Amino acid sequence: MKVYDVVPGLEFDAERDLAQSPAWFLDATHSVPPWTPMFGWFWINFCRHGMQYGAEKLSLPTVHGWDWRFMNGGGYLTLLLVKSEEEKQRREVEFRKAILPLIQDYDGIWNGFVKEILGRYENLKTLDLDSASNIELLDNFEGTINTCRRMWEIHMYMMYGTYTAYILFENMCRELAGIDDTSPVFHRIVSGFDNKVFQVDRRLWEFSKIASDQGLASVFLENQELDIRGKLEESEKGRNFLKDFSEFLNEDGWRMQRMSEMNLPTWVEDPTPPLSMVKQFILKGGSFDLDNERNKRILEREDAEKQILSKIPSEQRAWLEPLMRLAQKSGIFSEEHDHYLDLYTHAMMRRSALGIGRRFAKSGTIDNHEDIFFLIPDEVRRAGLNPGSFDLRYIVDRRKSDWMEWQKTPNPPAILAEGFDLDQAMGILVKSNDPIALKVVVGSMPQVRPELKADLYGTCGSPGVAEGTARVIVTEDELHLIKEGDILVAVSTSPSWTPVFSMIKGVVVDRGASLSHAAIVGREYGIPVVMNVFEGTAKIRSGQRIRVDANLGAVYILDK
Amino acid sequence: MAKKWIYWFDEIDSDFNELVGKKCANLGEMTKLGMRVPPGFAISVDGYERFMEDSGAGEEVQRYFHDNRHEINRVGKQVEASREIRRIIESKNLPQEMAQELRQSYASLCDQVGLHDLPVAVRSSGSVSMPGQMETYLNVRGKNEVERKVTQVWGSAFTTRAIAFRLEKSMDIAKTPIGVAVLKMINAKCAGVVLTVLPTTGDMTKVVVEGNWGLGESVVSGEITPDQFIVDKTCGECEATISSKTKMVCYGPVGTRVAEIPHDLRCASCLNPDELAEIVRIAKDVEAHFNLPQDMEWVIDQDLPFPENIYWVQARPAKFTKKKQDESQYLADLMSQIFRM
Numbered sequence: 001m002k003v004y005d006v007v008p009g010l011e012f013d014a015e016r017d018l019a020q021s022p023a024w025f026l027d028a029t030h031s032v033p034p035w036t037p038m039f040g041w042f043w044i045n046f047c048r049h050g051m052q053y054g055a056e057k058l059s060l061p062t063v064h065g066w067d068w069r070f071m072n073g074g075g076y077l078t079l080l081l082v083k084s085e086e087e088k089q090r091r092e093v094e095f096r097k098a099i100l101p102l103i104q105d106y107d108g109i110w111n112g113f114v115k116e117i118l119g120r121y122e123n124l125k126t127l128d129l130d131s132a133s134n135i136e137l138l139d140n141f142e143g144t145i146n147t148c149r150r151m152w153e154i155h156m157y158m159m160y161g162t163y164t165a166y167i168l169f170e171n172m173c174r175e176l177a178g179i180d181d182t183s184p185v186f187h188r189i190v191s192g193f194d195n196k197v198f199q200v201d202r203r204l205w206e207f208s209k210i211a212s213d214q215g216l217a218s219v220f221l222e223n224q225e226l227d228i229r230g231k232l233e234e235s236e237k238g239r240n241f242l243k244d245f246s247e248f249l250n251e252d253g254w255r256m257q258r259m260s261e262m263n264l265p266t267w268v269e270d271p272t273p274p275l276s277m278v279k280q281f282i283l284k285g286g287s288f289d290l291d292n293e294r295n296k297r298i299l300e301r302e303d304a305e306k307q308i309l310s311k312i313p314s315e316q317r318a319w320l321e322p323l324m325r326l327a328q329k330s331g332i333f334s335e336e337h338d339h340y341l342d343l344y345t346h347a348m349m350r351r352s353a354l355g356i357g358r359r360f361a362k363s364g365t366i367d368n369h370e371d372i373f374f375l376i377p378d379e380v381r382r383a384g385l386n387p388g389s390f391d392l393r394y395i396v397d398r399r400k401s402d403w404m405e406w407q408k409t410p411n412p413p414a415i416l417a418e419g420f421d422l423d424q425a426m427g428i429l430v431k432s433n434d435p436i437a438l439k440v441v442v443g444s445m446p447q448v449r450p451e452l453k454a455d456l457y458g459t460c461g462s463p464g465v466a467e468g469t470a471r472v473i474v475t476e477d478e479l480h481l482i483k484e485g486d487i488l489v490a491v492s493t494s495p496s497w498t499p500v501f502s503m504i505k506g507v508v509v510d511r512g513a514s515l516s517h518a519a520i521v522g523r524e525y526g527i528p529v530v531m532n533v534f535e536g537t538a539k540i541r542s543g544q545r546i547r548v549d550a551n552l553g554a555v556y557i558l559d560k
Numbered sequence: 561m562a563k564k565w566i567y568w569f570d571e572i573d574s575d576f577n578e579l580v581g582k583k584c585a586n587l588g589e590m591t592k593l594g595m596r597v598p599p600g601f602a603i604s605v606d607g608y609e610r611f612m613e614d615s616g617a618g619e620e621v622q623r624y625f626h627d628n629r630h631e632i633n634r635v636g637k638q639v640e641a642s643r644e645i646r647r648i649i650e651s652k653n654l655p656q657e658m659a660q661e662l663r664q665s666y667a668s669l670c671d672q673v674g675l676h677d678l679p680v681a682v683r684s685s686g687s688v689s690m691p692g693q694m695e696t697y698l699n700v701r702g703k704n705e706v707e708r709k710v711t712q713v714w715g716s717a718f719t720t721r722a723i724a725f726r727l728e729k730s731m732d733i734a735k736t737p738i739g740v741a742v743l744k745m746i747n748a749k750c751a752g753v754v755l756t757v758l759p760t761t762g763d764m765t766k767v768v769v770e771g772n773w774g775l776g777e778s779v780v781s782g783e784i785t786p787d788q789f790i791v792d793k794t795c796g797e798c799e800a801t802i803s804s805k806t807k808m809v810c811y812g813p814v815g816t817r818v819a820e821i822p823h824d825l826r827c828a829s830c831l832n833p834d835e836l837a838e839i840v841r842i843a844k845d846v847e848a849h850f851n852l853p854q855d856m857e858w859v860i861d862q863d864l865p866f867p868e869n870i871y872w873v874q875a876r877p878a879k880f881t882k883k884k885q886d887e888s889q890y891l892a893d894l895m896s897q898i899f900r901m
Contacts, residue, residue, distance in 0.1 A: 060899065061896060061899035061900075062899045088899075092896045092899065092900075095892075095895075095896050095899075096889070096892045096893055096895075096896050097892075099892045099895055099896075100888055100889070100892050103888045103891050103892060104888050164895050164898065165891075165895065167898050168891075168894055168895050168898055171898060172894075318887055319887045319890050319891055319894075322887060322888075322891065323891055323894075326891075433898060433899045433900075
């Protein structure tokens with residue numbers, strides 16, 4: 001029945017959609033485990049819009065962006081390729097003009113967007129949801145929808161532009177200096193930069209110092225993570241600490257525990273995750289790791305920059321150097337955009353939706369305020385102004401039982417037309433030259449080198465060699481299992497995983513490319529990262545000793 | 561009927577670049593935009609080619625280059641070639657029919673302005689930009705003189721610099737299509753340039769006007785320190801630097817000459833506030849029309865009342881902080897190529 005469609009117009013329809021494109025890929029990074037219906041509605045509609053907006057705004061010669069479908073809580077995507085040669089050429093001419101502003105004033109443009117989007121958030125936050133009228137409440141929700149839409153426009157315009165520069169720099173390093181993006185020299189050039197995510201981590205470290213200075217360390221160390229807040233409330237010093245901490249959260253804590261979902265509390269609602277990070281820092285003691293690491297990285301970077309520039313004929317340096325600066329921004333953007341864009345917008349979506357959820361629950365429209373995540377915006381609008389006149393529980397019930405079903409059976413990683421295999425599908429992605437496909441989704445294929453006798457072969461995300469205990473982590477809620485000196489093994493990582501990088505010795509991820517989260521953060525912390533091993537989480541078990549040699553792209557399981 | 565080779569400025573625009581050269585096409589484009597340009601006409605490359613063919617000059621030039629093809633890369637030979645070819649071209653008279661048409665056009669220009677033997681400028685107008693490589697003759701009077709200067713402009717396509725330039729760019733050395741602009745000389749009180757961007761910094765919030773007494777050549781050539789006015793595009797705030805100007809360019813009996821500026825004018829501003837404001841206003845309009853910073857040349861006619869006294873002789877995209885622009889464009893080109901792999 002139509003009324004149960006989660007994303008009307010964009011539900012996966014095997015017959016029609018496979019005729020449009022023979023290969024649809026599951027976005028495993030963002031839609032495993034399966035999304036709640038409301039979150040899926042936001043993501044499918046607007047991430048899709050943003051990708052096409054970015055591709056059109058920049059007139060990318062070969063792609064119109066990506067198309068998305070929703071199926072059982074999973075997001076499936078496929079490329080929209082530019083078909084005719086003539087159109088490619090026309091778009092290329094436009095591209096050369098469209099990319100210029102980003103080349104000439106990258107920082108100005110990015111900072112302008114950050115200002116714009118932060119302004120929108122401030123605006124949304126001014127409404128006191130519980131005393132607002134129904135009209136104001138619905139208006140706030142509509143504003144959130146528009147903010148999400150705008151967020152994805154900025155997101156994808158910047159991402160396409162930034163990664164295009166990065167790819168060119170990679171190519172130029174290979175052509176002019178014989179250095180490719182799996183080389184340690186290359187990684188040194190693109191690391192050693194501060195960004196907002198690291199700044200937040202640094203603040204958490206500062207709070208660990210404050211806690212120790214105030215004699216509160218024992219409250220952190222002697223209590224379970226969940227109890228820390230309550231125990232702090234019991235003393236004057238603890239209450240003062242929490243006051244400062246919530247001020248910090250109000251500024252930087254508008255982020256989700258799971259990056260791409262809205263049914264878990266934000267840090268502002270539940271400070272347990274950041275407080276447990278403070279605890280980790282107290283446990284470790286000493287200075288903020290990243291500061292020391294960063295200073296080392298900066299020196300190494302400057303050295304690597306000189307090394308590469310010296311290999312370039314002087315007349316080429318005039319443009320290679322600005323290109324290098326531009327490529328270096330890719331890492332900063334990759335991390336920072338999660339903070340300012342995805343995480344913050346999702347926190348705003350949750351805030352606004354819960355405001356309506358509470359109103360609906362009070363009127364009996366739904367049973368529980370969190371049931372709002374099982375409605376989609378059209379249904380919210382249906383009851384928005386007169387919640388008491390509508391009973392939407394039948395929709396919630398059915399969607400909720402569907403959603404619980406989705407959790408039981410994993411979505412297939414790709415849906416392919418008959419006679420079409422995964423290799424062919426990957427081939428299309430690579431040939432598209434889509435910067436996001438190349439740098440985030442596919443990456444380069446690992447080279448299997450039998451002479452190394454490794455158990456897994458991958459590519460270098462961050463150079464180095466390490467040996468330690470493997471810790472296989474599937475979802476964010478298992479992150480606390482990681483112990484100092486472990487080697488993290490995961491499908492992929494996201495910004496909410498960043499703090500554990502200060503504890504681990506190395507990373508192995510099934511999927512990823514040089515601009516994936518694990519690579520960028522691994523480089524900043526100076527730990528080896530091997531990516532695109534495909535079967536890491538399947539072949540490695542927690543507790544096994546493993547050795548990773550990122551320079552060679554090899555992983556060895558030492559006690560089989 | 562033979563091919564049309566003379567065009568009035570209001571018959572052409574920037575689509576005629578190839579046919580009449582950039583200078584003429586630009587004058588046409590400005591006419592189309594409603595800007596006041598000196599009345600005049602354009603001679604297309606067809607005129608040049610017809611002259612070369614009908615007068616026999618073309619054949620002689622081809623023969624000369626063929627005979628000297630082994631030596632032409634030597635600078636000394638290029639100097640000699642230039643002298644020889646210009647001699648060949650300038651020695652030829654305009655074929656009768658062409659001469660008649662040119663005289664007719666000049667006569668109707670004189671009628672239009674209402675002056676007998678109207679002084680005109682005869683300027684080269686190449687379709688490829690070759691700055692300073694071709695000649696311009698100012699203050700040309702009478703039909704015979706106009707005829708002679710037109711053939712001299714054609715000959716100037718073969719200056720040593722132009723020959724070297726063509727060799728360097730691997731352009732066909734004997735074929736060098738060139739247009740000519742014939743336009744009324746303005747009896748200039750003062751003249752100069754206006755840029756809608758500060759060329760040194762790329763600051764697009766300002767307009768800079770530079771001017772001197774007399775003809776614009778003194779300002780364009782950069783030989784004197786002109787008056788300078790930097791005007792803010794939004795608030796109109798003006799920062800004026802009035803220089804002590806000692807020399808200016810004005811008409812001589814033939815061509816132009818450098819003259820002393822009378823003492824009482826040396827430290828006076830060459831533009832009054834109304835004229836300055838009008839120049840800035842038009843420059844901003846033109847910039848908005850092309851959506852690109854402009855580099856324009858203006859002349860104030862001393863015989864006409866304000867604002868009819870403001871004439872425009874050039875409008876082109878401004879070059880500013882050129883290096884940065886070029887590198888960015890180069891990077892953009894390289895980036896576009898990664899989609900071709």
